[in-house]
Amino acid sequence: MPELPEVETVVRTLRPTLLNRRIAAIVHLRDDIVTPVSENLETRLIGRRISEIHRRGKRIIIQLDDGNCWYVHLGMTGRLTIEPKDAPRRPHTHLILDLGESQELRFVDPRRFGGIFWCGTSPADESMGPEPLSLSPRNMFDRLSRRNRSIKSALLDQKMIAGIGNIYADEALFDSQIHPLTIAMKINLEQARRLNTAIKRVLKRAIEHRGSTLRDYVDANGEPGDFQKVHRVYDREGEPCLRCGTAIVRIIVAQRSTCFCPECQPAKRRNHR
DNA sequence: GTCCATGTTCTTTA
């Protein structure tokens, strides 16, 4: 569920409730959900006030009033929601922060690919690539021109660009009409510009639609997104391309399902004889 | 029982 637009939506819906709230108590139902496991969240969090919450890549970073910070990664099935204290707890609830006034912040994650990460005073975005929404075409081109790998796998690499996952990689490649197996370093400046524009357009539209809900994703208020209704290639294998009508094809790239239009995203540039 | 899933990381192989 959680790529940049979903994580951004969670942060935006969390912020009004969380900002300046004091953590009154915590219920830590599963200790191995925290990294490093040696951190004692009780002593770290109780009594602290939340001074800032923001997104970096797919991370939800929470700053405390004592200068320490931690982040939540939603993995595949994580949800971070604000709920009334008396609301029934969903299965796989791993951490609850009591915010007072009968409100709680709850972290639920059935598959447990996500988690809570304690950073202390060290930066929470070490070794992450730049934010795609503020990445210049030139910088993106330079980064891609060093990579001898498929553009699809480069886009999924969080060290290359932070926040893009399987859905938005496919949607952006369709939008820019680039074949997913194109070698990143063979992409020319003009194509890189198109891809840069496409990434920004797709991510912004997805944020406006409050993300894609395929199964588990909801924002901090438990509301699903609806960008999945306007996906143009993702999960549309066999359906007609919305641009040319050709059947959408699914292949495996970097061990991930990859959907594209073989007509609109040709494997190589056409020869003009 | 099978296959698949919005993510990341490690190991193996070339």
Add this chain to the structure above:
DNA sequence: CTAAAGAACATGGA
């Protein structure tokens, strides 16, 4: 060093 492939993590739905 680079990158691809495969597996691993864990759960649930079709």
